Amino acid sequence: MRFDQVLFPEGKYKAFTLSFDDGLEGDIPLIEMMNRHQVKGTFNLNSGRFEEGYVIEKRFPNPAPHTVLARDRVPEVYREHEIACHGYTHMNLDGVSPRAQAYQLVRDIYELEKLTGKRVLGMAYPNGSYDENTIQVARILELKYARTVRSSGDFSLPEDFLKWCPSCHYHAESCLELAKRFAAPLVGPNRRLQVFYVWGHTHELYGYDDWNRMEQLLELVGEKEEIWYATNGEIVEYLEAAKKLIYFADGTRVTNPTCQRIWLRSGHKYYPKVYEVGPSETIELPE
Numbered sequence: 001m002r003f004d005q006v007l008f009p010e011g012k013y014k015a016f017t018l019s020f021d022d023g024l025e026g027d028i029p030l031i032e033m034m035n036r037h038q039v040k041g042t043f044n045l046n047s048g049r050f051e052e053g054y055v056i057e058k059r060f061p062n063p064a065p066h067t068v069l070a071r072d073r074v075p076e077v078y079r080e081h082e083i084a085c086h087g088y089t090h091m092n093l094d095g096v097s098p099r100a101q102a103y104q105l106v107r108d109i110y111e112l113e114k115l116t117g118k119r120v121l122g123m124a125y126p127n128g129s130y131d132e133n134t135i136q137v138a139r140i141l142e143l144k145y146a147r148t149v150r151s152s153g154d155f156s157l158p159e160d161f162l163k164w165c166p167s168c169h170y171h172a173e174s175c176l177e178l179a180k181r182f183a184a185p186l187v188g189p190n191r192r193l194q195v196f197y198v199w200g201h202t203h204e205l206y207g208y209d210d211w212n213r214m215e216q217l218l219e220l221v222g223e224k225e226e227i228w229y230a231t232n233g234e235i236v237e238y239l240e241a242a243k244k245l246i247y248f249a250d251g252t253r254v255t256n257p258t259c260q261r262i263w264l265r266s267g268h269k270y271y272p273k274v275y276e277v278g279p280s281e282t283i284e285l286p287e
């Protein structure tokens with residue numbers, strides 16, 4: 001009995017991604033740490049706040065500098081990661097009129113694309129705040145994903161990427177436990193694709209004195225052969241492409257009509273083989 005399943009690049013079952021908000025100075029040491037552990041992430045920026053500068057947030061045990069990076073530093077700082085939309089001025093979107101919501105999103109997308117020369121693929125809802133109109137606006141603006149602030153507590157993929165719940169906040173008590181579980185070997189025939197998705201803000205790393213905790217997290221999940229390190233956008237675009245695979249009716253061939261390489265497993269449930277289908281390629285599969 002044959003069993004087919006799409007896999008992540010290089011035939012992997014696991015992906016790890018980070019998502020940090022507000023475009024802060026603290027993103028610079030975080031990115032240095034991420035690069036050291038070969039981890040990728042998405043940074044959600046408010047392009048209407050680039051001139052805001054320096055604020056110390058006092059609601060944490062330690063002073064937390066919420067210093068927004070200046071516009072001209074953005075392309076260089078985030079060069080190896082993804083920049084995504086977070087609303088032009090960080091306005092709460094829930095209950096706001098659709099045209100004001102559309103402005104918050106499209107103006108931010110426009111400014112970020114102009115600044116970086118890269119397409120904005122998704123967003124994080126500012127303060128996690130959205131309603132049905134926000135989702136409609138995001139869809140019209142061809143955003144492929146939007147992150148909420150509700151933790152799933154697991155490694156599942158969302159049914160709707162415009163309501164993408166992260167696994168956990170980095171400061172959550174369960175975060176390092178989840179990291180250990182995620183890093184443990186995945187065995188058995190019923191392996192599903194897993195995404196460990198962690199989010200936060202870098203001023204919290206100062207406010208809770210959490211830099212060591214972050215280092216611990218990245219030590220647990222970073223630099224592992226069996227994990228794909230990807231931005232939010234890379235995960236969504238890959239899965240979108242994988243959905244476009246076309247099977248011959250008898251299942252003996254599969255065509256990849258996209259411009260991405262796609263991996264899948266096929267064959268006996270307990271002894272599958274991993275196949276790679278190149279762009280515009282058709283490969284044969286065992287019956």
Ligand SMILES: [Zn+2]
Pocket residue numbers: 021022086090126127
């Ligand atoms: Zn924010």
